[in-house]
Amino acid sequence: MCADTTAVDYKDTLNLPETDFPMRAGLPQREPEWLARWAEIGIYDRLREKEGRTPFILHDGPPYANGHLHIGHALNKVLKDFIVRSQQMLGKDARYVPGWDCHGLPIEWKIEEKYRAEGKNKDEVNVVDFRQECRKFAEGWVDIQREEFKRIGITGNWPQPYLTMDFHAERVIAEEFMKFLMNGTLYQGSKPVMWSPVEKTALAEAEVEYHDHTSHQVWVRFKPVSGGEKISSEDFSVVIWTTTPWTIPQNRAVAFGPTIEYGLYKVTEVHEHSAATVGEVVLLANSLAESVMQGVRVTAFEKVADVAADALEGMVLAHPYRGAEDANGEWDYDVPMLPGDHVTEEAGTGFVHTAPSHGDDDYQLGLKFGLPMTYNVTEDSSYRKDLPIFAGMHIILPDGKEGPANVANIKQMAYTKALFGKAKLKHSYPHSWRSKAPVIYRNTPQWFAAIDKDVNDGQDTYGKTIRERALTSIDKLVKWTPQTGRNRIYSMIEARPDWVLSRQRAWGVPLTCFVKKDTLPTDPDFLLRNEAINARICEAFEAEGADVWYTEGFKEKVFGSDANPEDYNQVFDVLDVWFDSGSTHSFVLRDRPDGAADGIADLYLEGTDQHRGWFHSSMLQACGTKGRAPYKGVLTHGFTLDEKGMKMSKSLGNTIVPQEVIDQYGADILRLWVAQTDYTADQRIGDKIIKGVADSYRRLRNTMRFMLGSLNDFTEADRVAPADMPELERWVLHRLAELDKVVREGYSAYDFQGVFQALFNFATVDLSAFYFDIRKDALYCDGDTLQRRASRTVLDILFKRLTTWLAPILAFTMEEVWLERHKDEGASVHLVDFFDTPSEWLDPELAAKWAAIRKVRRVVTAALEVQRRDKVIGASLEAAPVVHVEDAGTLAALKTVTFEDLCITSGIELTNDAAPAEAYRMGEVEGVAVVFEKAEGEKCQRCWKILPDVGTHKHEGVCARCDAALG
Template sequence: MCADTPQTPDYKDTLNLPKTAFPMRAGLPKREPAWLERWAEIGVYDRLREKAAAAKGTDGARRPFTLHDGPPYANGHLHIGHALNKTIKDMIVRSHQMMGFDARYVPGWDCHGLPIEWKIEEQYRKKGKNKDAVPVVEFRQECRAFADAWVDVQREEFKRIGITGNWDNPYLTMNYHAEAVIADEFMKFLMNGTLYQGSKPVMWSPVEKTALAEAEVEYHDKESFTIWVKFKVAEAGGFVPADGEDADFAGADAALVAQDLEGAHVVIWTTTPWTIPSNKAVVYGAEIAYGLYEVTGTPEECWASTGERFLLADNLAADVFKRARLGEDQYTRLRGVSADELSSLSLKHPLAGVEGSNGEWDGIRDFRAAPFVTDTEGTGFVHCAPSHGMEEFELYRDLGMLEQVITYNVMDDGGFRADLPFFGGKYILNRKGGEGDANKAVIDKLAEVGGLLARGKIKHSYPHSWRSKAPIIYRNTPQWFASVDRKLDDGMDEMGTSIRERALRSIDELVKWWPQTGRNRLHSMIESRPDWVLSRQRAWGVPLTCFTKKGALPTDADFLLRNDEVNKRIVAEFDAHGADVWYQEGFKAKVLDGIVEADAYDQVFDVLDVWFDSGSTHAFVLRDREDGTEDGIADVYMEGTDQHRGWFHSSLLQACGTKGRAPYRNVVTHGFTLDEKGMKMSKSLGNTIVPEEVIKQYGADILRLWVAQTDYTADQRIGPEILKGTADSYRRLRNTMRFLLGSLSDFTEDQRVEPADMPELEQWVLHRLAELDHKVRDGYQTFDFQGVFSAVFNFATVDLSAFYFDVRKDALYCDGDTLNARAARTVLDILFHRLTTWLAPVLVFTMEEVWLEKYPGAGSSIHLQDIPNTPADWLNEPLAAKWSKIRQARRVVTAALEVQRTDKVIGASLEAAPVVHVRDSEALEALNSVNFADVCITSDIQLTSDPAPAEAFRMPEVDGVSVVFEKAEGGKCQRCWKILPDVGNHAHDGVCGRCDSALG
């Protein structure tokens, strides 16, 4: 190049390009802890409470909003379900705070109960230490220390996810005041007449040696022994059929009828052989067709004998004989047997009269009809051990015969009582929950005495303790119950006079359910539930603070000591010293002194069901704390769907017994977290996702974003590929925020343009913001985080990044002090404040980073801001309809140019000056009213209503718009890169007129 050849100036430095230090790469795992420290230093949560307190009594007063935390259990590191749960809660609290509420959140922990007690016992066993040899208070203190340590661990893990709340003062069910209130709430049941002691079959864990509630039980497949047992007919009572009643009996002699049943066997089927020693009866169905069958031949290895007769349901007889290894030609049906005839029979236990039985089973077994017998499975007869089955228990309770049929053969560890003939000391389960030796012993003995017809195994769904994972049994034990149907003596009858009535009315009249299916589930559970078993035979918990009169029966009016002054003394002692004092020598005498004679009463040492603990939390958190609620009722309870039988359930029952109504106004539920294939997570399968690992790799905001993107009301999936997709969404959103920050780097208030003075494109953005503001607020108010994030994300990536930013980059970068540039920056500033506040409840760390990039003050935080109010007059439906047509036409133009770019005819859209044929006159008018070339990012454009030539580009989905490609004519502006005829004709070399003006 010659030395005197003129050179075009480099205009890059004259452009208003985005300027920001906000990095493309987030580096969240390393940077998030610093923001946590900063929030702690400036006290964000406390400052929000102070802000609300200062606004009380003014026009800016904030209505309290309280989400009451369902307490996680204090034992072990967090799993992905914890992360989902707490993140949803956090988004509820933060979003309501930013919508103008005083949103309080007191995190809590469930600290009592079997899981912790079990851990301490495991430690004892490893050391060869006997729990029973340790003073109970010492043992309880070890449980307390264990829970306390895990509270500290879990608190830090929750904080790392970005959960806001009163972490310095959480609630713990083992705090002294909490224990005092739990006891006080229990004593309200004592005083209002719902508490009683009863003896009935309850779900019992032999491994843990305690009763269990339904919420503590889960169902797993289990292989069980199954046996067909013979009960011999002891005698037949001379039944005589009525004339014509049964063709088989026409004219038959009564004595002959009796004769062919005596010595026959009624066959029962059971999957719990260990209950046979406790059998007291057999029942049949009054509407079932039965027959008398005789064995006519037997194969080898068969427990039936030729000539034996059996009573069976006709629908099941063939299956029973098949199980007994008899062919169809080896038995015959002699005749039908009616229910009236069955009612005349009595039966013998298969172990009756056996040598060495000491008469244990010699009594005649009761034999009667029962409504729960069917002929769809088994034999058509049901063996009854009312001590181990609720239906049988209720049958004989209603008959007034419990004293005759209740047994106490099974001890608390699942072993038979030591003096039970043949089976004493045998165990249903071993210590680890596996099969014990009781079932085999019973089966072997039945086979030995000829009491067995068949045996086998069955795989079926069976209840297990969710803590020990061991099978449970039903066992009759004295327990303490809260009646759900007794009339309450408390004067709070507005919602009903019993716990059940109040609960059902609360569900329907006082509570909103998200989703509505939660209502149906809990309603059906409450409708059919039995009385609440409150007692547990353990050590670590709040004791049942009551006394029983020595020598009195549970049915006696004075059996329970009901005294307000005693109750007050107990509460005061617990408040000062904790529940451990109940176990200290002399406590009974101390609280009963001067009121009743202490020696006349026994002190109860069972502990409360932990669901009563957590169900009572509304009293010591919502009612008693300064950051609680005025009426002791929460705005929201939010937990997983399993809590319809857990915390939602127990809280409802407990509050209906002590407050007269539900303790919540809204109940939000989430599903379970599965792996990417929809499988339940399991360590053995290696498909678990640990929050800590996700945070280490991606950062907590990615985990939070996954929560926001999922439909939490159903079961959700998570895994490496899903997290990669979540991270990609995050990057796209981060780039949007980076563009905003860069474009606002030099924005000042004196550049602000009023909405009415803005170009149409900016007014359209404001319209979209007004639409979104309504959607965001409504979504947050209805806990629809997926809907909120989807709407904001689509707006940010489609409406903004792919359209508005794309169109306005030219004005932002190249214009001088023009209306377009100033209006665009004004809108970007408005966008900044809305996007950051809309997204702050979800992306707590990233939106803080974005905010501090623009407002870096020492006490600055996005989490101290509210979502800005959006003027209703920004809504402009006619303008939105017009710009919808413009954007549709733009789609056709950009698609047509993409074809030319792919064919390498052009490299950029600014090289084009297409001709756009528009059939619709209204659409053409809309396009002519704006700078459509700028909208399409072309150097020029021609609009015409002329018919489009055949070769014109068309899109089927946009009717009436066609594009003919033409190249732009003129020179290329060295500053804005548009190709225009006037380039080179201005004071500054190589630029267009617009850029020349901008250069001054």
């Protein structure tokens, strides 16, 4: 034995990992280099050249081109990118055409803000000039957002996106609208719609958001005029409750519930500030009387009599302003009491004030009983100039604040002794999502698509009406992920009213139709339906865009000799922007060579709010023009909240800007955050969460770095067939075969969280903490042995699968990893499909054996950790424990492997002898105990194992294995 071995340095004889792959990623600096490389080698176009593949079309829901990206944009586009990249690597032709919504209020509003800042009046600007400014604004933001999306690593046809303001798109949108014109579902009606007084336009449900709002609430007396004979009181009032006092001038009826039990109640005591009077009698729903009296500050009351609902039939009331001074008889009409199924006992008085011009239930009741509509409220929410008492008063002021209309009405009720009580109520109220101002229901002439009228287009496979086709599509043609999305949109479409298509704005595709002068909307000839004129409109839009509609002489030009232009008025409303985006299936999917041959996408993917937005409008539009839904699948994600679960807002200062995350950490960290979230629910993000994601990334990066270092000079000559590999290597192949199924099924089901968790656990637990830890010794210290060649073969197999499996998620990092081994020009991991993994690698029997071995190993490593913690040893190679195993089968399995190598000890003794009481045990692993013993012998100066034979060989201070390796 050599007396002094410490001076010998064998470091240069070891097969230590070699790689230029840095431990520090430097993603913010490096990622732009890969983006430039992808553009240079034309990856997206090269993928399209792969022949014989089944197309997979994820149709992009267009964001608005009006501002920098927020975290919701990033979540949405990254999820889409996961799908496009993974479907491509699963063997499909996964095309992705990004798009933008360029028309509509959000962009028009920005130009109006600019005008206001410059002191300009929009109404004084030529409409075509105004539209050109909107177009220019949208173009600028398309370019900005395109670069921001590309920076996140989103793949797609970026040079040729779709824009709803492209001339062809505007032509097709008009063309699709004219299908409604020609198939009989388009009509002009006057009914209440949600109206933004600030923006002076109708709004779709998707353009409305709900916020807490403090409203006036009033209880109002209506005095009977006739028909009260069935009620045992000569003097009483019917009391209604409303949170919109401004609608009282438009009242035309009071509705009661046919199944509600009513009663007469006498006021016997009141608070000093109550508007009620002692001795008066009021009619209320029995179940609501107590809450009403409390609300109006009546401190004592008594029931006089019960009143059946049928006793109210035929009763006529006086309007609260009847006979009012200076009213000029405006409200001296009768107010009938009418039965209404919408009247409930949930709140109020049991009676509903009915203004058909200002609510859908009211409107429907008005239709049923022939109530007149009123036109008292103008587009800016001010009362008409000739309305007595309230002329010109605003409900909502131009700045979005409350106008004087509510208070003026409350005062008038007090003057006429109609006010029974008043208070304030904080409740959820609809606001415009753009101006953030409250909206109102307002009766205006609008253009509608009738969703319950037969569509005369011969496409009746899934139903005759738009609603029937939509509901059938939802249940029979579309896969909803998650399935709850089906219920959400089904209930919305099942109960929705006709679709309001028109907006009173300037920037959009006009409603390309003409109405005959001096005719009513109910007249069969009201709308001009002429195929030749329609065709000329389409040709003009294709050549010059929709602006041409607003040019002088356009009507005369397209009419030609087919109709007399003097007989018709041209419509200048613009289409609801949701009609634009709802039509994208036609000008993107149907018309583009990189679209879908049948005009139907495999998948639409957006946030859950789009059940009432893009999913909804696309469904209605397509069911009206092609007879079915334009998609086969719909995937939805939740909203992004801060770390505390609060909604992000600039005022709270809790917003996360994607570009800031990218600048600090890199886009792959943002992508990894998406992969680690359950996107079907609301997700959280913040500094702490991002730091946790970055830590996961570092662990995964180190796993890839170890593989690269160990494969630095691997060649095909080193490859070992699986059948010739040791069991541990074959166990790794078994795990890969299991994972291959998990990855393919996960990506196919869009379960990115499941895919990443499976791969991350495999990389960090099975590989880094187990397989790599064990095989470092052979990789570093063995010579050209079967063991080392088998280990490197497995590493090569691992490399191919992990880099490709993770490439859809970590698009930049896996490209960097791939290029470390594939430096040839034009190489890219994104040009490669997932590698086939032989099913014969699956070996459940071997896996069961190794599961048992790993259990015993856990006890050994835990026992050694105790010794290390107590500073008995510094490293596990200083140990040679005795392992007591009760189960004979497990013991036999352990004896078939080199268990000391698995435990990274210098020696180990296996026995089924009874373990002494002081032996180390783990409660969750029964029948295994470990007695610590130190390894005997000298420390090998090359592999650091402590063995009895060290120093007895040719080379100084080494063991037999190292001596053979040194030659």
